[in-house]
Amino acid sequence: MRIPSFRRALWLAVALLPAAPMVASAQAKTDSVAIRRIYDEALTRGESYENLRYLTGQIGGRLSGSASAEQAVQWGKTTMEKLGLDRVYLQEVMVPHWVRGAKEKAQIRADRGKGVALNVCALGGSVGTGGKLRAGVVEVQSLAELAALPAEKVKGKFVFFNRPMNPRYVETGRAYGEAGDQRRSGAAAAAKRGAVGALVRSLTLAHDDFPHTGTMRYEDGVVQVPAAALSTNGADELSQLLRADAALTVELEMSCQTLPEVKSYNVIGEIKGAKYPEQIISVGGHLDSWDLGQGAHDDGTGCVQSMEVLRLLKATGLRPERTVRAVLFMNEENGVRGGTKYAEVAKQNKENHLAAMESDGGGFTPRGFNIEAAPAVVRKIQAWQPLFVPYNSGQFVVGHSGTDIEPLQDQVKALIGYDCDSQRYFDIHHTAADTFDKVNRRELELGGASMAALIYLLSKYGL
Amino acid sequence: MRIPSFRRALWLAVALLPAAPMVASAQAKTDSVAIRRIYDEALTRGESYENLRYLTGQIGGRLSGSASAEQAVQWGKTTMEKLGLDRVYLQEVMVPHWVRGAKEKAQIRADRGKGVALNVCALGGSVGTGGKLRAGVVEVQSLAELAALPAEKVKGKFVFFNRPMNPRYVETGRAYGEAGDQRRSGAAAAAKRGAVGALVRSLTLAHDDFPHTGTMRYEDGVVQVPAAALSTNGADELSQLLRADAALTVELEMSCQTLPEVKSYNVIGEIKGAKYPEQIISVGGHLDSWDLGQGAHDDGTGCVQSMEVLRLLKATGLRPERTVRAVLFMNEENGVRGGTKYAEVAKQNKENHLAAMESDGGGFTPRGFNIEAAPAVVRKIQAWQPLFVPYNSGQFVVGHSGTDIEPLQDQVKALIGYDCDSQRYFDIHHTAADTFDKVNRRELELGGASMAALIYLLSKYGL
Structure with a gap:
């Protein structure tokens, strides 16, 4: 491909105008500016790629119960503590311990x-x-x-x-x-x-x-x-x-054999909502992975993107009105103990959960979101879709959200799955080839930005 | 990611319904069946990936004027001759000969x-x-x-x-x-x-x-x-x-130095239109590449996809009503001599060109098409967009088409650029890293299928 000539550049400029109807209201304009700030931060100073490099390269595969899974827990906690959040904590959960x-x-x-x-x-x-x-x-x-x-x-x-x-x-x-x-x-x-x-x-x-x-x-x-x-x-x-x-x-x-269960943890970081701190929006990925590879796309990417959501909100000064939690779930792969525990504790503590989002389809180019909610709630979320079209992330459809957040289904108004291009995922899924070099920096950071943008809107408007 | 449970599978089924309004007319239903056949053929028996493996691995980088560029010309001709087309021929063109x-x-x-x-x-x-x-x-x-x-x-x-x-x-x-x-x-x-x-x-x-x-x-x-x-x-x-x-x-x-110009060729294969053989639709990529890598995404993918368009029409029995030509243009990178020559010959011979499409943005996951045409023609093409939504290829926008087809602009009603995900392209573009292993089979074959689908509609309905 060559550099477009001047005439080409004009065409390009036209092509890059948003395809959707222009967002008209002042409210929507404010939101669009906020979302642009989120993307700018992610595309120029995004940290999820370097976080993933560490997780995959220094810790690697981290099957539940393994020593590397416990290292990953500590890494998740330390990494979130550096973000200056309102609260970072571990949530205990017993997990299976199968060894190859x-x-x-x-x-x-x-x-x-x-x-x-x-x-x-x-x-x-x-x-x-x-x-x-x-x-x-x-x-x-x-x-x-x-x-x-x-x-x-x-x-x-x-x-x-x-x-x-x-x-x-x-x-x-x-x-x-x-x-x-x-x-x-x-x-x-x-x-x-x-x-x-x-x-x-x-x-x-x-x-x-x-x-x-x-x-x-x-x-x-x-x-x-x-x-x-x-x-x-x-x-x-x-x-x-x-x-x-x-x-x-x-x-x-x-x-291979199954050993006695082991104590492990979900890792949780939180920004308190400025107006409605009691209303909680969770965004997560799963911290455990299979042991064969490095757990890069499954699901290191979801973890670093979820932490990046919090970082992007902090870095852009977009203080959420509702509480936003990043959750690194333990044991998605062989038990869903972490997701189950998170929902149990939420119910026990009578927490008020508004929505939960998960990224567990890899760190590929964003397309949009899969929504599980009552039709009126789906429509409310879909109303924000035009804001995501300029970022090629405007596919807001009803669909599978995520395994770790599914146990929350009776406590939230919406479960949301981050959706990205799916062509390469199963080439490497659960293999020795699920490694850091398969992840593209921009694809990953764009994903975190689109997640942060929707979390921001949820935190501002509720459901 | 785990296997969705039964409940999940239901959600997935809903999610996979086309997001756009259902295409209602019998005509559109026929078209949708034809397009499904094209995709089925590409996804189950697609040949562009193996063609690309040969071009990149056995011939490699092929800068205009080089011996490997001439090998690529012969390879293109031989490969198209095996498709049982109505005509395969070379179009002579003088090209620059710069050597590193x-x-x-x-x-x-x-x-x-x-x-x-x-x-x-x-x-x-x-x-x-x-x-x-x-x-x-x-x-x-x-x-x-x-x-x-x-x-x-x-x-x-x-x-x-x-x-x-x-x-x-x-x-x-x-x-x-x-x-x-x-x-x-x-x-x-x-x-x-x-x-x-x-x-x-x-x-x-x-x-x-x-x-x-x-x-x-x-x-x-x-x-x-x-x-x-x-x-x-x-x-x-x-x-x-x-x-x-x-x-x-x-x-x-x-x-490095510039040597005297060298004789080279565009490689052209053609299926004669069943009803309007005089009306020509071209689809192409450029056969030359820079010398540092293998010219995989730039633009081996465009070449094999363009040849695959013809193969898919043959294999599915979807005989085009207008003439469809695959053109492997020579010398896009440092001269556009092939594209210029193709347009010159078309004018000299008073050929009747309806539209031209180019794939020169890599072989990544399809998004849709960039169209350069009068507004009424753009709208006509955009009316087919719902047929492409189920294939995640429904982004039909005004935008840059392709450098090799640009010289045809005064002779056609529409110039169309195949558009695919752009995040990884410039990581490898014009480098030693533009190699076959960067190409994903399904991404490539999906691209050829979406190109074939639009070429089929153009050949059936005209503009």
Whole structure:
């Protein structure tokens, strides 16, 4: 691309006028000036990117119960204390403590020839294999297909769940949701049919060698069998080899285990509302992450953006009229204990929660917000949408908000999910590739700015 | 992020309904089905990503006049011939042949201490230094500041243009346009004041060590002095050292030169219109690139997307009613000879051109289209916008289209620029980092699909 000529520059100037009807009222003009200040601060002096660099580089992956999760708690507290907030505190919560263990490998053993290594990782919560576990493999596309198989086809084998995410959906999250039952419930379903374990195609639209971990659940009264994710390349290879030799075996060895629960914390920072301090607006991400990568996009970005919301309000002098809390939730990935605890404490203390926002879809270019609220409340929030159009962040739709704030649903008027571009998220989600270098500074800072802008309006006008 | 629970899935389903008013007419329904077919084909069997892998990996950077540019011409022709089009041909065009040469380095020499290496690259079109060129440095923020300096401050020195791109703009292209005069005209302006060369801060919002090349122009009758880009880190360091020691010198050595012009080609593939073959719609990108990287986002992506438009129309059986041409333009970067020639030949042959589209802003997640046309034509195109909303590609605004199609402006009813997310583009633009690994498959294929969808509507309805 070349530099536009003068004529081009004119076109550009026209193109950059807001596409939406001009905001007319003096009120809206004041808001638009305030929002411009927030974006200016974020784009010129934003701190979330450097905060994320520290969290991912110096602390790294931080699964609930791990030493690095506790380091992250201390980091979150210290970082917020430096912001000069009205209050920074920890909220105690007991969390599961699952550990991957040192051994995690698999290979395909066909009748002839040597073994073919498979890229695998244990699904979070899986039991270990107790040494090497070798068995035949039956491939299915769904839980329903498994249920319909004759018992002898399944008994003593690995069930290999190989349904890919649907690439036709423009929103990758939809494909993730639809394919996720295999990961979540595959092992329990396999065990019920007498299988010895579950091998699950990674939940991603990428074709590569990274296995994607993620949480899975056992069922009461059903034997617990090990469950592993295969990289998509590995799953394709296994499927191909199975077509050539249905009697091949897979040898899986995983030393993962669940240890006793551990005390951990949500990290909370607060700016007291100037007019209505009793009304609380929360904005958060989750501080824990899976252990394989650095937890950059999932969900380091949501944490640093949430803290940045407070910093932006302070730095711009836009003192909120209602109380704004940044919450770094512990244990979203494998338990939602932090989100659950936060809502419990809010209810116990009879706190007055107005709204909650979460950023947990990565730190990509903003699009807008997903709103869960009564229709009249949705319309009220959507009325602010024109203010976000100049920032390409004006997609205000009804949709999924966030897992950590969901437990608050009966106490708030609105749950709001920060929404950003979703194309790259599942390429790296829950893998060793979820690292700082995948995050773009401007995309991240723009996200924090759009979150801060909406939080500011909520704090000014209520709902 | 976890898998949404069932309740979440319901929310998601609601969220994914088109936000725009439902398209009501039977016509629009037919169009919406056709567009869905285009996207399905692109998202499940898209070929542009693998085409780009070949172009960038096997051919690489391809500056006009180079051997690799000629390889790219042959590759474009062969690749389109495999698509079973009605016609594939080359259009001859003479192009400049500037070469970087083997030597390209610089260092800062302060009075005391050893030299500090500076990351530099020659700007495209620059003369070489003829051995080592050592001189003092005067830093300015603008051409105007240079013009106002007393002669003795400039004479015999390097003029160091250090105005950064403005990070406040949400659209990075706007900041690029505004800062670009330093690169384009800096050397000529410096020479007029008696300077020996120009050092220009790279046009990027990133803070790193990559120098960004790009075209610059000399003026008739003004002595030609060498011009180099400094990485932003290098520019910051030079500025800092200058504040400590205004008498420091920079030693620059560049062996770049301009060789005689070379014969090259635009590569053109065509599907004849079923009803109105004489009416032509062009869609293109530019085949040449700067030499430092692989020319992935600039503009390999535009080339493979333009070819993919034809492939998608063929594969979906959506035979266009008007003629659709994919054009891989030669020499956008340092001359626009290909775009100029294409428009000249169109006029000479009295071709009937309806519209032209270009993709030259990278292969990032689609947003929509920038339109240059009379207001009534803009409105006609904007009427199709609801069809693109479900694909997050519904931003149809007046704006810059593309450099290669601009010469066609007097022959078409509309010039259209494919518009995609702009946050990452200038991080890598014109650098060694513009490589295949920066391109996301889905982002790229979604772009080709949205281009094909609009080309299909143009070919069906005209303007």
